Each structure stands twice: as structure tokens, then as C-alpha cells.
Amino acid sequence: MPDNDGMTAARPTTPTTPSTPATPSTPADRPPLGLRERKKIKTREAIRAATYALVEEQGYDATTIEQIADRAEVSPSTVFRYFPTKEDIVLTDEYDPILLEELRARPADEPWPDSIRHVMREAVRTGIEEDLAVAKLRTHLMVQVPAVRSRMMESMSVTGRMLCTAIGERTGRDPNSLEVRVYAMSLIGGLMETSLYWAENDHQDDFANLVDRTLTTIQHGLPKETS
Amino acid sequence: MPDNDGMTAARPTTPTTPSTPATPSTPADRPPLGLRERKKIKTREAIRAATYALVEEQGYDATTIEQIADRAEVSPSTVFRYFPTKEDIVLTDEYDPILLEELRARPADEPWPDSIRHVMREAVRTGIEEDLAVAKLRTHLMVQVPAVRSRMMESMSVTGRMLCTAIGERTGRDPNSLEVRVYAMSLIGGLMETSLYWAENDHQDDFANLVDRTLTTIQHGLPKETS
DNA sequence: CATGAAATGAGAGTAGCTGTCAAAATCTAG
């Protein structure tokens, strides 16, 4: 089988900066952060901001890398140096580490489904509240642009793998067993659909509530009848 | 919101030929099929065959559309006329209609989880037995090539929508309700992972058996402790 | 300030994919 080419970038999950809170406001309160690092962060955010703006103005496909580079005042090469693909510019999930951390913090004697419920709700809440507008735009793009949706699914499968190891740690089960992997991916699949549902209904519902209903459904199967 | 561009092809699920069994063996047993139609089918299959062969020789990414066109003895334009994307050449699922039909054929009084189990197993069996080698190559590519995996996930989300309507018909529930959609997608997600698991373990397990375990896991949650 | 390392920009090149247009093949009438 002569294959194993074609890997498209492995995504380091926490790309470059280890501990950087979302506030680049005061640029002089973190001594151990060189000028270079700060510039890199600023560039990264400039690219993302430019992308968000352009996408909202023109739509996703109509926005080219060149335009993004122009508005962010960098060269196109630099854009690709910061993000492996165009889709990654609008996605870039920082949820995985949150989720893992949250899951490890749960009391060891808590029933497993309860842990999942807590953790999912918490991760989702933090992720959403951080920037509601961005979350809405992201989910909106997931619905509208197939490429973005695909990329999101890819990323969720990564999250799935992480969930597997977490479940393994938590329950002492083999993280690579079929059962664990299937369980994790069915959760992920369900939550994915929840995001789509939220966006398709123009973000009218309370997302945390939707997540709750999702977990109940997965846990107990389809309820008797609720239309 | 100026978006709604960027749709990448909607896939008609049953592309061009309405009733063509998988046997192109005797090319003279179907009178109401014009020469034109027959040639189209032959071209389609030539492209797919060429792609399978080249991918097995060189790997997916190393295989260009031009090479495929050359070996299939058509022009590159023609390749794109038959398949919207390169990934679609190796995927092209005919599973959806089978699944839907199978689901409608179940007795109306059968408990819902049993129906799912039957149908999934049947659909999987038919799909696999039709050409085991192709099924193996596909799942192998799913593991190796991110682009193919993404495309497969896309297609599974289509299958998910169809599952929703089937569930709606079957249970009288709203096919667009969060609960139904989540239930469907968790099933799909689980089965997706099952395919990956199968391929990652070099197709050693019996796939039908894996599917069985998968459905049990989704239905009852993680079992106490196995493995 | 000088030296080394890292980030950047410029440019060329690949390949997937879209569109157009004229030529070739197929179907349909007379």
C-alpha cells in the first residue's frame, strides 16, 4: 500500500502561545513575553479580524487570501504561515483543552453521564460566552459553507479522540476500544448537530438548553413523543 | 448577511441513471437504454476504475486529475463533468436509497431500536458485499487522507438528514426536531467511527459484528467493563 | 554594536476546479 502521503497538516491544538488570556489590552503586563511573541499574536489576530470582517461583507468564497492579506497588512505567504488552510482562519478551536481540563476536574465518584453533562455544558458555555458574535458567525458559516462544515467535522473528530483518552482515564477503560470510540463520536456527532440546529434557527434558542436536551436524548434514546 | 455563495455541488444522490443494477456484464439485455446512456455509464466506470488503480499505485494525493483522465482515455474536463470533486470519484455512496427502502420495509409494529439494528446491518451488508475490495480501499483512504474523510463526513450528514425523515415517517415525530436530528447524527457518528476502527485494524474484524456492538453501545451507553 | 536566529515578503510553481466555445458523436425526422 504505497500511500501515507496526503496528510494536510496536523494542527498542534495549542499552536504557539501557551498561556495567553484573550486580552491583548495592556501590552506590558507580561514580562516573560518577548516582542516577537507579541507581534506574532497581533499578526494572528489581525488576520482573523480581517477575515471575519471580509467574510461578513462579501461571504466566505468571495473572500480571497489576497484580500485577507491586504487588509491584515501582511503578505499572502504570511497568512499561510499562520493558518494551514483558509477554513482554519475562521475555526481554530480552543475548546479541546478546556474540555479536557474540565473533565479531569470532576470528582472521581461522580456518575459518568453526569460528568459528561457538566463538562459539555461548561465547555460550551465558556466557548460561547467568550465571544457570542464569533460563535454565531462560525455556526452560520458551518451551515452555509460546506468547506467550513467539513473542516469543523474534522476538528470534532480530533476532539473525539481526546474525549476517548479522557474517558479512558476516567473509567479505566481502553481508550481505543470500539465501545469507547463509538460512545465518544456519537456524543460529538450529536453536539455537532446541535450547533447546526442552533444556527439554522437563527440562534433563537438558548444554546445551553439545547445541549441539555441533546445529552438527554443521547443518554435515554428518543423520548416517547414531544413532536 | 451577504453569503449564500460557496455551495459546492448538491449531489443528486442518484446521479444520472435511474435503474441500473451493478452488473454491466451483458450489455444487450436492457433495450430501453440508448447508446448514449450506455456510453455515459461506461465512461463513469472507466474514470472510477482508473482512479482506484492509480490511487492504489501511487497514493491519493500523488494521483492527479490529468493522470486519471489519461488512463480513462477522456479529457480532464470530462472527469469534472462526471464528478464534482476528486474525492467524489472514490466515494459516491449508493447506500442512502438502500437504507431508506430497507427502513420503510420493516413491519410497523416492530420496536424502533430493532428496526434500526436490522436496517443498519442490512444496508452495511449489502454495501460491503457488493465489492469488498472497494469498501476496504475506501475506508483505508478515510483513515489516510483527510480530504476523503471530510468528504465522507459530509456525505454522512446527508445520510443523517434522510434518516431523520425516515424516523419521522416511522414514529410520527417531527423530522426537524432537535431530538430526532441528534438521535440520527449520533447514530451516524457512531457508525462513522466504526468504519474508521475497522480500517485502522486492517479490516480484521467482521464488520457486521462491529456494527452490532456499535448499536448496542449507542443504545445502552457504555457497558460496565469490557476489555 | 555585532552576530545569529527568526519572521517576513516576493515570486514562481502545482493542482483542483470553473467556465467558454467549437468540434464530434448521437438521436430523430423526413
Next chain:
DNA sequence: CTAGATTTTGACAGCTACTCTCATTTCATG
């Protein structure tokens, strides 16, 4: 069987995401 309408095809041009290389600039450090 021929003529015309229709469909399929191939050649070509063009766009853009993405990769790679190399010279230049920018920062870090002694």
C-alpha cells in the same frame, strides 16, 4: 440515408488555494 437538432466531448483560458525557495528585514543576545 441524409439533414438538422441535441448532447457530449476536448481544448483552452482563468481563478484560487496552497507549497516552496530565497533574499531581506526584524528581533534577541553577548
